[in-house]
Amino acid sequence: MITRRTGLAATAAALLGGAVMTTEARASESRARRSDPAGSALQKNVEAVRDAGVSGVIAEVQSAHGSTRARAGVADLASREPVPQDAYYRIGSDTKTFTATVALQLVGEGRLKLTDTVERWLPGAIRGHGNDGRRITVANLLRQTSGLNDYFAVGADPGEFTPDAYRRNRFRAQRPEEQLAAAVGAPPQWLPDADDPAGERRWGYSNTNYVAAGLVIEAVTGHSWAQEVHERIIEPLGLRHTFTPGTSPYLPMPTATAYTYFPKETRPTDTTVAQGGGADGCVISTTHDHALFLRALFDGRLLRPAQLAAMRRTVPAPDWIAAPGVRYGLGIAWRPVAGIGEGIWFHGGTSLGCVSECGVTGDGARAVTSAAFTVRLGGPESDEQAARTLRMVEAALR
Known part of the structure; x- marks a missing residue:
């Protein structure tokens, strides 16, 4: 997910704050995963991302016929060991697609409606300063049309986005109720149309929407958001390398050092130890597991036809500046791509x-996933990294 707010939001996130495998999953695991040879298109595109100033990058292209992987760069700038192809990493806002999927499963079961208001499930949680949970529906949360402020941005001071501030706060976790309260501590960007709030088309990316969606899931089911994600997605699909870390700031091995260039800093800071949020952005996975999830979602294994169709109903997302023509559905985005008549579905996440x-x-037949272990908070280098990564994704799906 690359919007105008991504860099600051990701930084503020850190400053503030044995599955049973299905038969199909076992079969997928048993298919040979091969690395792309030197000089292949995927390998060249991965190397292009590395050459934009990334310490290490991994990518996987997956279909029913198997997986192809490529990597470039190092796991750590000191040791210079190769970046592990099967590295664990924080998928950031790609978590939102998992959360939306759980919510839509509940809709398909008749336990939740997209037209339900937040007030119905979280009475009094969104009130004050002009905020009104009676005017915000589940559809508004999932489609980012609620007008709620991003809890990252309320009261954030960009001057505090420094290596020292990161180190002071990297073990600090916030409860979702605290995040929601912070977001409603200021007037909303707008209130959805009173006559048809679920049909609101004004769009504004806000992590708060998915914090609230996670709380709604918990209110409907009586279980934690993490339990629902595990039992409805991770376990049925046999995603053995995907999990929700709770309040732990650690990544399992193998992984790569996660480097961040803070504003005005010329040297990167090791930010591997960090909090990752909750229903809005905490999932840890691998390129292989993430691709399995995306393919299962779009080939209809996770959602009924009506709910998958609802997920794919989009509104324009004008703040998505990394690529033109982006439209946002329920926890997933779409963009046109030359050479792919139907365009591609995606999300993305920055931590x-x-x-x-x-x-x-669109049919789930082919997916590409990637992780780049360097983040620059703004500037031309950041834009170039984003552009090369998007080109890699698009080329892999043509």
């Missing part, structure tokens, strides 16, 4: 020291 970028075809 401290890692950029997750992905794409999947």
Whole structure:
């Protein structure tokens, strides 16, 4: 996910704050995963991302016929060991697609409606300063049309985005109720149309929407958001290398050092140890597992036809500046791509020291996932890294 707010939001996130495998999953695991040979298109594109100033980058292209992987760069700038192809990483806002999927499963079961208001499930949680949970529906949360402020941005001081501030706060976790309260501590960007709030088309990216969605899931089910994600997605698909870390700031091995260039800093800071949020951005995975999830979602294994169709109903997302023509659905985005008539579906996520970028075809037949272990908070180098990563994703799906 690359919007105008991504860099500051990712930094503020850190400053503030044995699955049973299905038969199909076992079969997928058993298919040979091969690395692309030197000189292949995927390998060249991965190297182009590295050459934009990334310490290490990994990518995987997956279809029903198997997986192809490529990597470039190092796991650590000191040791110079190769970046592990099967590295764990924080997928950041790609988590939102998992959260939306759980919510839509509940809709398909008749336990939740997209037209339900937040007030119904979280009474009094969104009130004050002009905020009104009676005017915000589940659809508004998932489609980012609620007008809620991003809790990252309320009261944030960019001058505090420094290596020292990161180190002071990297073990600090916030409860979702605290995040929601912070967001409603200022007037909303707008209130959805009173006559048809679920049909609101004004769009503004806000992590708060998915914090609230996670709380709604918990209110509906009586279980934690993490339990629902595990039992509805991770376990059925046999995603053995995907999990929700709770309040732990650590990544399992193998992984790569996650480097962040803070504003005005010429040297990167090791930001591998960091908090990753909750229903808005905490999932840890691998390129292989993430691709399995995306393919299962779009080939209809996770959602009923009506709910998958609802997920794919989009509104224009004008703040998504890394690529033109982006439209946002329920926890997933779409953009046109030359050479792919139907365009591609994607989300993406940025956390401290890692950029997750992905794409999947509309039928789930082919998916590409990637992780780049360097983040620059703004500037031309950041823009170039983003552009090269998007080109890699698009080329892999043509």
